Amino acid sequence: MKRFLTFAIAVASTISLTAQNTQRDSINNPNNQVNTAQRILNGNINTKGVTVGGYGELTYNRKDQNNAELDVQRLVLLFGYKFDDRTQFITEIEFEHVKEVFVEQAFLQYSISDNVNLRAGLMLVPMGIVNEYHEPTTFNGVERPSIDGSIVPTTWREIGFGLSGKYNEASLRYQLYAFNGFVSSTSDGNGNITGGKIGGSSGLRGGRQKGAKSTMNNLNFSGKLDYYGLPGLRLGLSGYFGRTQSPGDVEDIAGADVGISMIGLDARYAYQRFTARGQFIHGSLSDTEAYNNATGSKLGSALQGYYLEAAYNLLPQNKKQQLFGFVRYEDYDTHASVDGSLTKDLSYDRQEWTLGLSYKIAPGAVVKGDYQFKNNAVVGGSTVNQLNFGVGVWF
Template identity: 60%
Template sequence: MKAITSLVFLFFSTISFAQTVQDSIPTNSEQKENASQRILSGNSGGAVTIGGYGEMVYNQPEGDNGTLDVHRLVLLLGYKFDEKTQFITEIEVEHVKEIYVEQAFVNYAISNNVNLRGGLMLVPMGIINEFHEPTTFNGTSRPAVDHDIVPTTWRELGVGVTGRIPEYSLGYQAYIFNGFKSTAFDSDGGVKGFLKGKDGLRGGRQKGIKSTVDSPTLSAKVDYYGIPGLRFGLAGYFGKTQADDKVEDLDGANIGISMVGFDVRYAFRKFTARGEFVYASLSDTDKYNALTGKDLGSALMGYYVEGAYNLLPMTAKQKLYAFARYEHYDTHASTEGTLVRNDAYNRQDITAGLSYHIANGVVVKGDYQIKDNAVDGVDVKNQLNFGIGVWF
């Protein structure tokens, strides 16, 4: 606990020395841009832009065999029709055999600071869901908060508006999406539930695959960038889940979702830090669990704090970050009805390791994770991880 307190103190103490400047997103693409922003900014200068990112990982839980995996390889494609209209897409291959379309949207620039978008897009919640390229985060794997609380990579079909208000150093996004899928009839005529206690909403992502929609959901985020090297984000997601026809008329087929998230990123010379807090309140989960036999909690909560320091001179082209991250996440932060909270879902991870950027766009990573949960007398296996990531 003393180490965690010291990390939080260092994080906020460093932030206090910052001063106001313009948005730094375009000046450091590795840390401040994601793949779609890079393509939209027109780095290639041509009509067609091609890029990609990928990561290969090795995971070694204590006492078990290790696993090697080409976790993902992603092809990035962009086309510029004219000065106002662009198309962006990501085609992803996971674990060598699973193919997904991660993004596919049209961006129309009404003005320099206002854009309309439509298609398959990332939901703006937290940091990693939008900035998940492997060279942009520390650790071989993404934070667990951005897996079980924010179900990264979370993308859905919709329309929206994005832009900036420069005089107030604000960026904004607002979308109408289809929502999570909660229930459907199975082959035996019973009701199948897609949401559950261990990883919350993750199983309900529709990913643009013949998505069913009954009631649209609202997603919005505001970012403040008026302090050099510092960025604050405040996001919200509100609506109801979606159910197949006929199932939606059953009591408990849908639940309500209200999710809010706060995130912060900071960089000063050789020091970087980031943090995130996300809370989701789910309504009617007692009826949903009764209908489906699942154990979905009525509240999900997670947060993490991370600090990193570059061990190499600032003049060096390469960077070697030593980092540590503490995260706590609970998918049974609250339960409804007769469902008893499962302490195994109240978890914490401490991750520490190195990220060696051997070139701009190539990183070699290694870390060790100490895992725990709130169940008395139960040992959760710690894990050693190594990985290679690229982004171009």
């Protein structure tokens, strides 16, 4: 709760200081921010047929006392097809580290009206900021925030169906979906649990099914409201509720699955050359003691984290190019609380500072560099320093 209050006070202070002047933003207004799927859905609205796009990242990472790692981290191809005025299909094919191939999105949308859309397929779970807005030109830093890897397991997508749309009279965008959930345990096919898929420092990340022969015995629900009624400001409230999935031969055994309730709050603000964003995520997990006993995992009963970021464009506003200097602080813990005999692992309670530059040389093209200081709550633990450079594109 103390961390949440710190987050809320910092965000409120930033907004109150910067919102005193209500001139129109001259940089990416959060009211109009779109992600890959939204861009394609909006872009081919008057043209029947195929729309093509893509994004990609090349990165350089070097930790203290280690050789540098260079990587084509991801290259993504995007395709949209408009069948008629109401029906569109979106798919996103991702190549990671040159050799791994994933389908990140593949869903059909049918528009009942201008403000109500039905969706079904492989979709992003709307939680926080980066899970939906992860194109490299939409965030500062070579790497995505760490909380969006361990707490929100970006990129988090599952198969489901639901509604999306806007209610302009209230300045609200809404999403409401039913999904299959994380897979939590493995079995030998003879009614015996053989291991766990979630837990430890990476939290729920190992349980993502990503639409690949996903198992399902529990329905999960997810929703998000975005408020865009104030100039330059977007506020988000996310929720995810349900239980994890388990193989059919062990689904009735205690410890095969756990309950999940996750809440997220996020804020983005842009005014002239200044931008700020912040995010708070809390996940409460039930039945973790039985799960850990059955699987040998180290799953906490609560996952929690937040980050705060501020950035300033160092170039004049009348320039097409932008050079953002930024600083971000993160605090996240996959053992925010534990049940039973499990002891908190203090190395899972982590803090990070990231300082860097994002040079947007053209719309859709960015060169980035930053330096990170990574700590945890282990007494006497050392700070890990990391230097990062990257090139990103989105078209």
